[in-house]
Each structure stands twice: as structure tokens, then as C-alpha cells.
Amino acid sequence: MKAAIEANFDGLVGPTHHYGGLAYGNLASAAHAGQVSNPRAAALQGLAKMKLLADRGFAQAVLPPLERPDLRSLRRLGFGGGDAQVLAQVARQAPHLLSRVSSAASMWVANAATVSASADTADGKLHFTPANLNTSFHRAIEHPDTARVLRAVFPPGPHFVHHTVLPECPAFADEGAANHGRLCAHHGAPGVGLFVFGREAGAALPARYPARQTREASEAVARQHGLMPERCVFAQQHPAAIDAGVFHNDVIAVANENLLLFHEQAFADTPQVLAALRRAMGETRLRAHQVPAAAVSLNAAVASYLFNSQLLSRPDGGMLLLLPEDCRENAEVMRYLDELHAAGIDEFLFAELRQSMRNGGGPACLRLRVVLAADERAAVAPGVWLDDALYARLCDWVQTHYRDRLSESDLADPALLDETRTALAALSRLLGLGEIYAFQGAA
Template sequence: MSGADQASLDACEVNFDGLVGPTHNYSGLAHGNVASMSHGGLVSSPKEAALQGLAKMKSLKDAGYAQGVLPPQQRPDIGALRALGFGGDNASVLAQAAEQAPQLLRAVCSASSMWTANAGTVTPSVDAADGRAHFTPANLQSSFHRFLEPETTGRVLAAIFADPAHFAHHPVLPATPAFSDEGAANHTRLCGEHGEPGVHLFVYGRQAFGGDGIEPQRFPARQTLEASQAIARQHGLNDAQVVYAQQHPDAIDAGVFHNDVIAVGNGPVLLYHELAFRDEQATLDALRDKMATPLIPVRVPLAAVSLEDAVASYLFNSQLLTNPDGSMTLVVPGECQEREAVWRCLQDHLLAGNNPIAEVVVKDVKQSMRNGGGPACLRLRVVLSRVEREALGGRVLLDDALYADLVAWVECHYRDSLSPEDLSDPRLAEETLAALDDLTRILELGPVYPFQMA
């Protein structure tokens, strides 16, 4: 057996979930994200949010799935406020921002990096010509609070995937509307086994140059075709390995701001809503033409689940995971039980259908859901061989000891409640820096935050 064949046999998908940061709050920052906008101004619980995320990670780890963790960003980002003209000591900067530009203060306190599906786009080594896994952090230029993330994200990814023999890192795309990139939330890799070569489905909302102008009218399209094409070039993917598909404009206008809110893929299975793609048939035909393993499309018709129900429940923002026997488990948020049509679809259409989905597991991630992020938003999927897993830097693969340490860390550093009015409290900034300094020690990452390199 060749080395490449052995690597394909021991490859597995690792879900790297984002730890919810200490400034988790409901500021309603994300235009086009219905849940985020509708919950703006409510009181959040950072501690509950972080523990809910960790509980999901632990349960999946205990079920046999490979699970990793990614740290949150440094928030509040006082450096960003200083760059925007606020001066004095930290307390003065926060007070000025709260009085003069509260929307900026809310933005620099966002804990949105928990949704690591937006951290970047990943190509596994089995698909790359140079035999390395490739990473491009997303520029997230469509919203200011997320535009602040890529620099730290790049340092974190470089610290974890550090060995240049196994991992390649690419620069963030230019932060302009033409190359608007939201990461893996608009990217799905379809294949047979995870260690086999795959086809990369890039979904975009609009074209920056050319196109026919058919775009959403109510909410912005966050991913461009040009950004997806640039990432494919960076990662060395050829035409036979990629499919580009436009997201349905009606779905975006209904609040489907990313493709992972309306479709999820795993292995050869593509679970999607009837209105996921502007040209459904052309998308399926292109995937069938390029995949070595037969595509298994699982279509949910509009008559069964409306766009409103899909957005409210985040049915498609679920994790679809492969089991040792080839069956699949769908991990859904608790909100799926609260919508009768969605729950009926899960029982009567998916579980009873002719497809590998054999189990539905419900997880409580309400603190994240109220800000518009479900189970799939919370994780970045990285296919790694055994050798690549052994080459990871830091202590980021979840085991019982790390879980216990992270729970204790949350219990020590996080507040039980946080309102938007609390964001100007200078003690919150001090608490957050102490928490992150402790976290980098626990995760053994070294200095990845601006305050650690000052």
C-alpha cells in the first residue's frame, strides 16, 4: 500500500468549534441575519453560551467524532476604536465610544468569531497538488464587526496548523466588495470517504464583474463568485475539482445569508432546500459529472418546509456526520423541534427516506441561535490524516482533560449576564484579557493576540 493510500484510509474530518468569547452579547449587528436582528438589545449569558458550545463539542467527541477547538478573538477591540479616533486610556476610549458611537462599541465587542464556519476555507491535502492542506482566512469585509477578525484568525490557524511540510497558508483576499469572502459557510466538499479526492462546491450570491444582475433585493449577497474563484486558484484546485453555483436570490432575501443556512453536505450526500440554488438542476448535473462517487441529493421541497421555517429553525445549519457503518447523523438545533413542519420533515422525509441519514440528534445552542448561528456555523471542518493530526500545534483536540480545563476556565472568567449597556465597562475589557491570556496557556498556542505581542 502506498503512503497516499494509507493516508486516505486514516483520514478523518475534524470539526474545530469556536469557543464563545466572554463578550458574547446581542447587539443585532448582522444585516440580513433575521435572528441576529430580531434579538438585538436582549441580555445575553456569555457563560451559558460558552458552556452550551462546549457541551455540544463534548457530546460529539464522546460519540466518536473527532473534535477540535478554536479560541475566540480579543474583544473589545480597543485598538480598532483608537484607529477610529478615540483616545486616552482604555476606560476613556470605551466611554467616548459609548457616548459618541455606540454602534461602533457594539461592533468591537462582538463575539462573532464563535462561528468558525466563517473563519476561512480549507482544502485537504488529498485534493491539493502539493499534498498539503491549504487555508485561506475569510476577509469578512461585508460587516465591520467581522472584518476585524481575519488578522487574528490567520495567526491562530498558523499556530495550530504550523508544520509547513503538511500545511500551507494563504493571504486574506483583498477586503473589497469585489472579493467579499465569508469562508467555509459558502463552501462544501463532496466525496466518497473523507480521505478520497473530493469536489468543491463554491456557492456565491453575486458576481462583481459581469453577470446578469439577478441578485437579492432586500438583503446583501455576502459571497462573490470572484472570491470563490480566487480561493480555488490559491489552493491549486483545477476545473475538474470545482463547481460554482449561485445561491437563490429569494433565499437570501428571506434571511439565508450564507449557503450553510439552506444546504449542508457530507461525503456524497447533499441535503438542500428546493430554493438553495438559483439553478438547481445545473448544480446537481455539474456535481454528478465531476464526482467519482455517485452524488446522493436529499431535496427538501418548499411545500414541506417554507423558507421562513428553514431560517427560523436552522434545519440546514446542522452538522451532518459520518458513522463507522456508513450511516449519517444529523445534529440539529433545538429550534427544529419547535416548528411542526420542520420536525415532521425530519421524521417523515429525511429519516424515512432512501438516504444515509439514520439519526437526528438535537442540541441546545440557544445562546448562539439567538445571534443567528446554529451547529454548522460553530464549526470549521478540516479533513486530516493521522500524520497531519499528530503534526498539529497546541492542545486543541478535545479530550476529557481539555474539556474539564475549558469548563473550569469558563466558570472562572465569564459573566452570567451581559447587556449592550455593559460593553463600556472597562472591567469587562480587563476580564477578557485575563481570560484570553489564561486560554492560550491552556491551549498551548503561544502569543496569538495583539495584547500579547505589544
């Protein structure tokens, strides 16, 4: 059994961060649609959250944003000519597409892929499957570029295995690590995969909003990664939770080591889920802390993103919960924090992420959790690990290249495309990732 750490790979917010209201079923996204955003503040808030954890001794790294607007998708949809001509045509003929191909949603890298630790896989390697995200067009176009970024950061070879996305059809709709949790005695020990889905054949469906993850997708990822069936638990989201705005499981539950923190209405059959987890974990004791709806309502959980917090193991063995500042503004949540001490959470930190939160993504949305043994950590692209020097360079990069206000009408500006490409080319050099963007290889 190898010693291992859990590293957080956070998505850098891209220069086209705007409030398009694109995520149906995401209440915050819909509530702020059409407002003017501040990409510079959004990126700096994300970096400050990363620095907060890095300063506390947590392994913290960054993942670059994807190129946006995605002109390749627009050309596939029949728009032609030079880049400026394409933008002008879309703005005139199909302005709704311009927001979608300019979405900065790749910042929420909890949806980038599902990751399985090498301690859990049959071949002893760390496995990645990019999410197809095919429920929403603006996210379904991400996976080719996401796969390129993941391969640059985690080079294929003796340590890392990269799979292709699942078939891009409704039956295999996959939203990535936002619907996957890992429970274990400690990070280096073999773990149990908790795969949460919204729909399967014959199961009750939500009445209002779509169930994005399918059981079939979760089972396929588990097979791809060579996980032992007896150490996988497949649990259905409660349909009422989805209708209340719980579009991913990480909005209503979070796991770390042997602690599962979840809302009373997280799962369709909670007793069955807990019994299955206890069987799968064997001699490792499951610590399950259920937050009752009488204490924190489903609406309060969604509005505050209490469960979209980062539950982390401190170097001293205690646990820390990093919450969004929005939790401070919710009386139900603040009253309940004392109860979380009894669950084994020793410390609470708060991060200002208002720009991301208004678009529907909290602390847990912004990070991809990757369990790494020492040799695996050494194989990661070295330029992505956050330290004081990289943090300073990234803040300077943001200040240099990002606008401090952006509206949907600005997305048709060819100058924004040029600014974005200049910024991303500089970033790829800064992180030492080579030509990870398609425009860099253009003639």
C-alpha cells in the same frame, strides 16, 4: 490515497457575547437585538455540543475566541488615550462602534476560513484562506487575528499552507467555509468543491438583503488552493433565499461525503448545479436529497436552522445529523425528519444552542470542518483536541471568567476589558498556544 478523518474545530464563545443585532440579513440577529445575553451559558452550551460529539467518537477540537473589544480598531478610527479613555470616548461619541468592536461573532468559525483537503490540492498539502468578511465591519476586523490563531493551531510547514486574505473590496467579498462544501466517496478520497456565491456580474441580485459572497472570491480561493478546475462547481444562491434570511449557504444546504442535503430554493439553477456536480464527481455517485418547499417552507428552514446542522459520518459508516433544539419546536421540520431517513441519515441528535441561535448561528456555524490524514492530525497543536480532561478544564475556565448576563451598556465597562484579557491569557496557556493575543505581547 490516504486514510483521513474529518475533524470539527469549534469556536469557543468569547466573554463579550452580546446581542447587538449587527448582522444585516440575519433574521435571528435582528430579532434579538438589544436583549441581555448570557455569555457563560453560551460558552457552556457550545462546549456541551462539542462534548456530545467527542463522546460519540468524532474528532473534536476547539479554536479560541478573538480578543474583544478590539481597541486597535478603535485607535485606527481616531480614538486615543489609555484603554479606559478609549472605551469612554467611544461610548460617548460613537456608541454604535462599541458593539461592533466587541462582537463575539468569531465564535462562528465556519466563517473563519475556507479549507481545502490535501487530497484535493495540487501540492498535496492542506490549504487555508482566512475570509475577509468585508461585508460587515464587525467581522471585517477579524481576519488578522484569525490568521494568527489558525497558524498557531495548524503550524505552517510540510503539512499546512496559509494564504493571505483576498483583496478587501466588494468584488472579492469572502465569507469562508459557510459557502463551501466538499463532496467525495469518503473523506480521504479526492473531493469536489462546491463553492456557492450570492452575486456575480450580470446575475440577478436579491432585492432586500446583501449577497455576501462573490463568485470572483470563490474562484480566487480555488486558484490559491491549487484545486483542479474540473473538480470545482460554482453555484449561485437563490436570490429569494437570501431575501428570506439565507445569508450563507450553510443555512440552506449541507454536504457530507457523497450526500448533498438542500432545500428546493437553495440554488438559482438546481438542475444545472446537480448536473455539474455529477460530472465533476465522475464514478462517485452523488446522492442529492432535495427538501421540497411544500414540506418545509423557506421560512421554516431559516427559523429552525434545519440545514445549519452538522451532517457527519459515524465510525460505523452511518450518517448522523446534529440539529439545534429549535428544530423540535418547528412542526414542519419534525414531520420531515422521517423523510431524511430515506436520504441515508441514520440518526438525529439535538443540541441546546439557544444563546448562539438567538444571535443567528447554529451548529454548523460554530465549527470549521478540516479533513486530516494521520500525519496532518499529528501536526495540529496538541492542546486543542477535546477530551474529558480538557472539557472539564474549559468548563471551569468559563465558570471562573465569564459573566452570566451582559447588555450593550456593559461593553464600556473597563472591568469587562480586564476580565476578558485575564480570561484569554489563561485560555492561551490552557491550550498551549503561546502568546496568540496582541495584549500579551504589550509592554
